[in-house]
Amino acid sequence: MSSSDEKQLVTLHWTDLYVETTRKRKLLNGVSGVVNPGELCALMGASGAGKTTLLNTLLRRNTNGLKIKGDVYANGQEVKRSITGISGYVQQEDLFLGSLTVEEHLNVQARMRLSATMNAHQRKERVKEVITSMLLENARKSRIGTPGIKKGISGGEMKRLSFATALLKQPPLLFCDEPTTGLDSHMALLVVKQLELLAAEGMTIVCTIHQPNPETFEIFDKVVFLCGGRVAYIGPPPEAVHFFASAGHLIPEHSNPANFFIQCLAVDPEHPEESKQQGTAICDAFESSDYYHNIEMEMEEAAKPRKLYSMPPPSVFTLIFALWKRYIIDNYRNPSVVVSKFVQKAFMAIFLGLLYLDHWETHPTQNGVQNLKGALFYYISELTYATLYGIQTYLPGDFPLLVREYHDGIFPTLSYYLARIFSYLPFFSLDGIIFISITYWMIGLTVNAGTFFLTLLIALLVELSSASLGVMICSITPSYSIAVSISGPILTLFSITGGIFTNVAAMPGWISWTQYLSWFRYGYESFIINEFGRNNSRYAEGEILCRIGTANWTKSIVAQDQCLKTGTEVVESLNFHEKNWYFNLGIMPIYVLVVYSIGYIGLLFRVQRAR
Numbered sequence: 001m002s003s004s005d006e007k008q009l010v011t012l013h014w015t016d017l018y019v020e021t022t023r024k025r026k027l028l029n030g031v032s033g034v035v036n037p038g039e040l041c042a043l044m045g046a047s048g049a050g051k052t053t054l055l056n057t058l059l060r061r062n063t064n065g066l067k068i069k070g071d072v073y074a075n076g077q078e079v080k081r082s083i084t085g086i087s088g089y090v091q092q093e094d095l096f097l098g099s100l101t102v103e104e105h106l107n108v109q110a111r112m113r114l115s116a117t118m119n120a121h122q123r124k125e126r127v128k129e130v131i132t133s134m135l136l137e138n139a140r141k142s143r144i145g146t147p148g149i150k151k152g153i154s155g156g157e158m159k160r161l162s163f164a165t166a167l168l169k170q171p172p173l174l175f176c177d178e179p180t181t182g183l184d185s186h187m188a189l190l191v192v193k194q195l196e197l198l199a200a201e202g203m204t205i206v207c208t209i210h211q212p213n214p215e216t217f218e219i220f221d222k223v224v225f226l227c228g229g230r231v232a233y234i235g236p237p238p239e240a241v242h243f244f245a246s247a248g249h250l251i252p253e254h255s256n257p258a259n260f261f262i263q264c265l266a267v268d269p270e271h272p273e274e275s276k277q278q279g280t281a282i283c284d285a286f287e288s289s290d291y292y293h294n295i296e297m298e299m300e301e302a303a304k305p306r307k308l309y310s311m312p313p314p315s316v317f318t319l320i321f322a323l324w325k326r327y328i329i330d331n332y333r334n335p336s337v338v339v340s341k342f343v344q345k346a347f348m349a350i351f352l353g354l355l356y357l358d359h360w361e362t363h364p365t366q367n368g369v370q371n372l373k374g375a376l377f378y379y380i381s382e383l384t385y386a387t388l389y390g391i392q393t394y395l396p397g398d399f400p401l402l403v404r405e406y407h408d409g410i411f412p413t414l415s416y417y418l419a420r421i422f423s424y425l426p427f428f429s430l431d432g433i434i435f436i437s438i439t440y441w442m443i444g445l446t447v448n449a450g451t452f453f454l455t456l457l458i459a460l461l462v463e464l465s466s467a468s469l470g471v472m473i474c475s476i477t478p479s480y481s482i483a484v485s486i487s488g489p490i491l492t493l494f495s496i497t498g499g500i501f502t503n504v505a506a507m508p509g510w511i512s513w514t515q516y517l518s519w520f521r522y523g524y525e526s527f528i529i530n531e532f533g534r535n536n537s538r539y540a541e542g543e544i545l546c547r548i549g550t551a552n553w554t555k556s557i558v559a560q561d562q563c564l565k566t567g568t569e570v571v572e573s574l575n576f577h578e579k580n581w582y583f584n585l586g587i588m589p590i591y592v593l594v595v596y597s598i599g600y601i602g603l604l605f606r607v608q609r610a611r
């Protein structure tokens, strides 16, 4: 629409569509057709006739690996992928984020689908309108749910919600793939009547449909019967009766016309060759009939170019914000993220605190120093494993919806990627902050605000690094199980080359480079320098006792040559270097950016291929 009071009308036509597989199997063989504004058109035919292939070809969806010839036009102008900008698509399988309520889902979709020119009040009104028109008022506040996992709204309500979503932006063109499948006959009729109303308002509607009953069949303005990838009939339903009769297939009394036509065109397993010949004869008869001539004239008219408006889409920031909000709600409603994450972290913090509970008296002792070295390494592990595996539990589940919404032209992959990362950040940083804040004081790290906040900063960078690798692995691998099986060995490698299990300077050359691929090395060195280095007076000359901190001091004196007497000696005992302090703090954010970027490229590739 050019403005709110001017309605966009679209004539869709397609000419000589040929679709072939890589093995040269013809799925569509010269299919042409036209649907005018205000027409409700059904694609019909026996199973395997090519209905879904035609719908996908018109929409340029799910056509990977297929060779397509022929063109699709809207208002006389050739459209390819841009058809998504002027159309809505209701797919056979309903796909939603089940944790949202019906209204929340529509609000988020309204932000993403409606034009940038609409304000918040207008969007709200539009959401109200679709809720009312799709009879979703009673389900407004209900969670959508996930079939088979968490019960939510009914199947019929889900289908109506799919319609409501597609209709939000009032597209001039609507495609539906088997909108009545899975619905009872009453609900199916209701859906088709709803489509009739939309067509009456000027919408151009194309849908595939399986064996409609006579009452439903009559509602369509135009039907397209396909047979073996060819058009067997296209035109109004009542005329189909005459055409099939003229081709020698007189409909018996009291039979369902759609069923009868489909049977005429179907391959009979008992007489496959004869039935194929029958189908071919009907297609040939149609191509030389007046019915086809009428369609050719309609197509000629449709080919005259007319205006095609498109509304300004929302800004990238609006898209990111809407998606971020959606995933924040999802994370929040996902008890395993919120509850288990924080409870687990608090529990582990108390456990670690009690394990290493500070038992020094006035000075650090040798085993106290050793304990801190161990506890600081454990910090890395705690901030790594739960974060990386936690993220991997949820991301793969997003993929099907992401693919659908991306190919619906609602948002670019980058908007999803950024929104998803930002939606995790609060959860995957707050838990680390809680963990450090509890343990820091219990295990006896330096009581100093500067050292404490720097420990928090390092912990945050470690957790961000771990999250980035978790997201990256999920983004480039096709499933959760593959992501997890790749992550395990990588983390083991990072862990053993991180600084505590092996001397970082003494590792063999062929493996020592791996330490620089991970935050284990950078994070651990930073933690150690922060605590023991940077002229921390607590570990100045003479402050660390050459004793093991037990009750019996005299029996536990450590030999001078094995005694770490200063903080600098502690740092050097691990072959770490204070000069790396700023480098480590700088490299971790760069690491995060690089790893996220690799993940983005991987995800983009996968999303684009999944068509």
Ligand SMILES: Nc1ncnc2c1ncn2[C@@H]1O[C@H](COP(=O)(O)OP(=O)(O)OP(=O)(O)O)[C@@H](O)[C@H]1O
Pocket: 021, 027, 045, 046, 047, 048, 049, 050, 051, 052, 053, 054, 064, 065, 066
């Ligand atoms: N990507 C593809 N690669 C190879 N063959 C395909 C592909 N897509 C569809 N086909 C084949 O093309 C034929 C038509 O498939 P299509 O899904 O369009 O039929 P349909 O009329 O929608 O059938 P149904 O009613 O069973 O869904 C079928 O034989 C199918 O196996």
